[in-house]
Amino acid sequence: MSRSDPIRINYYNALERAENVANALFYFGAVISIASLFVTKEKLPELYNLIMVAFAVTVISIFIIGISIRLYFLPRAEDNRRREFFGKAYSISLIHEKTDGYYNNDQVDPMRRVAAQVLENSWFSKNITLRILRLERAKVIIYFMAWFVCIYWRNADFGLILAVSQAVFSEQVIAKYIRLEWLRSRCEDTYERTRNLFTSCASGASFNAMAVDLCSFYETSKANAAITFPSSTFMKMNHSLSEEWNRIRLDLNI
Missing domain, CATH: 1.10.287 (Helix Hairpins)
Structure with a gap:
């Protein structure tokens, strides 16, 4: 394909x-x-x-x-x-640019397709955030170690402490790490809840309402986190995640 x-x-x-x-x-x-x-x-x-x-x-x-x-x-x-x-x-x-080979499911009803696509997206997102966090967690530890050294170094200039603190507690370091951890948690929650939706007895309006809620939950999570997944990380994981996704959808009969 x-x-x-x-x-x-x-x-x-x-x-x-x-x-x-x-x-x-x-x-x-x-x-x-x-x-x-x-x-x-x-x-x-x-x-x-x-x-x-x-x-x-x-x-x-x-x-x-x-x-x-x-x-x-x-x-x-x-x-x-x-x-x-x-x-x-x-x-x-709705747009002339269309993906090919993604959003793979056999659902016919549009709302069930929405739920299946949310399940697929959250599956990819939770695993990619986990991979990115391997490096980010190590970076945060190193930055904090450098910050503590400056704080407890007796001869450290106060200006140096402020400069290092500004760098560590910036949008690109600590704030980004916190947003990544939060996004990981939300994606895992989305995946588990959407999977449970397909294994439950919900149908009709009940299923549709929960599908819309899960789709909104996932989209607001992405918007608030404002994290862009690196293309290189996505491409490295795409094949293995796609194979696992096919096993998941077959297991759920979707």
Whole structure:
């Protein structure tokens, strides 16, 4: 079976590139802020001014890219993904770009297809977040160790402590880690609840209402977490997760 995802290529890849630029600028700004502590204006005025200008440009650039991600790149990608999601469920064309080889289930009723697609999405999402968290947990431990060293190092400059604290407790480090853990928990909850829905005796309006609730729960989880899965991680796991998904849907007869 051929597998293609033009929505990821056309929209999520651009979002991922923007986030990578924002992350690079963040770390560059952190390095500059620490370097500024060791360069005095009296001894090296030209270098000091250069560092200050670079830091100001970096901060403004991070702000502009951050706003662009939140108000343009992320909504554009998510909106097109949802159009394709519901178009698949109801067998209509809401977007000309269509995935091939995804949303594999044999359900005929649109609401049962919605529930099956939520089950498939949450299965992939919970496993991908777990893989990403392997690295993020290690990074957070290292950052906290560096922060504690600065805090308890007697000769540490107070400015250095503030700079390291700013980097550690930033959107790109601690906040991102917390959002990832929260998203993992929500995806696991979505998967278990949706699986239980298919194994229950719910039908008709009862099934439809719970399917809509689970779909909303999953979508609001993604929107609030605002986490983009790296394409490289997805591609590495795609084959094994797809094989396991086929076993899951056959077991549930969906």
